[in-house]
Amino acid sequence: MSNEDLMQKIVSLCKKRGFVFQSSEIYGGLKSAYDYGPLGVELKRNIMAEWWKAMVHEREDIVGIDASIIMKPDVWKASGHLSSFTDPLVDCLICKERFRADKAEVVEQGSDAVISFSDKGKAKVALETLEKMGHDLKRNGKEITGATAERNYVCTNCGSPFLSEEKNFNLMFKTSLGAVDNKNEIVQMLLDNKDLSKNELIKKIEDIESKSAVYLRPETAQAMFVQFNNVMNSMSMKLPFGIAQQGKSFRNEITVEHFIFRSCEFEQMEMEYFCYPEQSKEKMEYWKETRFNWYIDRLGINKEKLRLRAHDDDELAFYSDSCYDVEYAYPWGWDELEGIASRTDYDLKQHEKHSKVKLQYFDAERINPETGKKGMHFTPYVIEPAAGATRTTLMVLIDAYDEEPGVDGKEGRTVLRLLPRLAPIKVAIFPLVKKDGMPDKARTIAKRFTEKGINCKYEEQHAIGKRYRRHDEIGTPFCLTIDTQTMDDDTITIRYRDDMRQERINIEDALSIILEKLN
């Protein structure tokens, strides 16, 4: 099976069996937006619950929060997202290349511009385009000359000075808080300033808009820095300690791709681990190992398909002193699942600077080198394991997908070999046939599972074989079947998804056997 086929099959299975649907499908769909169906929501929640269990419940040193998605814009000014998330993008009108104006090589305004192409043919086509635009230029082989640089940069690809206007592309979703409509104010400003240039007017409109502008968070991390004091004080946290959060984040991605892998609305599982500066190296080692192993031990992912990759120096954000990505071998290649970044004391210090509120830790035992006495305030360093819940869900589906060919003239089957703990439905309970009191008996048994918090599904339609195969396809690890013998001696058959093996067991034992296999 080719990799492209695999992705198509996953996407198709997701829709067919109720894992993931295209958002707003009946209206033609919305780019990069997906809805989780009845089984998808179970799977995603199970994955996120595993994370929460491992990162919060099972640990003394980490606590969770659930912050609001919209925060005061000052947060994003301090974090740097407002400025660095805004890229001035320009399109080349000749070669169609899109590039960042601030990253283009600087040239002298008014100097001669040479537009060059990889071959004569492309140059010829470009010359025709330019003629249609009303420019009379000369072509010499692969190059076109005679144009003048109108700005202090030209196209990074072909050197053309014929460019679109700079468009500010903000990676954060902007909206406005409050029911007030500022259109009147904008119109009045325009009427009052008819003599201003276009750029000056844009600036003024932005000023008006910014009064009510708020942003959807592009990451969950900032709330954990902003609430540092509240969490530390209310929970009496002692260094090193962590704050964890799961939730939706939003980014106006330039390119969205690979189904739910990169989408504008996505879900994160992030944790900020605060520590003494001198501990940060050791904690980095600890977290990258811990997080890597989580995928193997707690999600049951194939070890061979996971790797830990250190960022090159040129990949590192300026405030970060080291960063590792947990990557998975997706059908399209190795790609990111989680980033574990050492962020130094950058974030807390930024917020301290902007909010004028001290975001520091007080250690009563530590000797302050300045005074030589016990007791010292300082800004902790932070290690941030930031995982994508959405892409983890996709990865789990891909990793679990398997097809078995049919043997002895029997139909082949599709199996999701999910770890039982992650399966949307843990147990399916069937009456062998729909009569002789079997349905009632089966329902009674199903109730005993749901009462224990195990997601259990009763089903009676179709033939028994079809029910088994359908549950293989959605990853249900156990099927229990009630037959005539059950009515006599209270035994049932348990059928295992992975090898289709069947065993006859007592009803009384079913619950404990399955509970054991779920842990």
Next chain:
RNA sequence: GCGGGUGUGGCUCAGUGGUAGAGCUCCAGUCUUCCAAACUGGCUGCGUGGGUUCGAUUCCCAUCACCCGCUCCA
């Protein structure tokens, strides 16, 4: 954003300038006692908007979405 491809019932696909079929699924019934059984009957569709035409699912244009590659990815 660029280039290429795709869009036909729930799924996978076929097909035609005269409003469409198959397999599977689904629903009802008969029958069925363990791995997608059989039989009978039934529901559901040409992504959207324009244009050409007597007539468009088919041709043209636009648009939306998805896939592949490039670009981008704090």
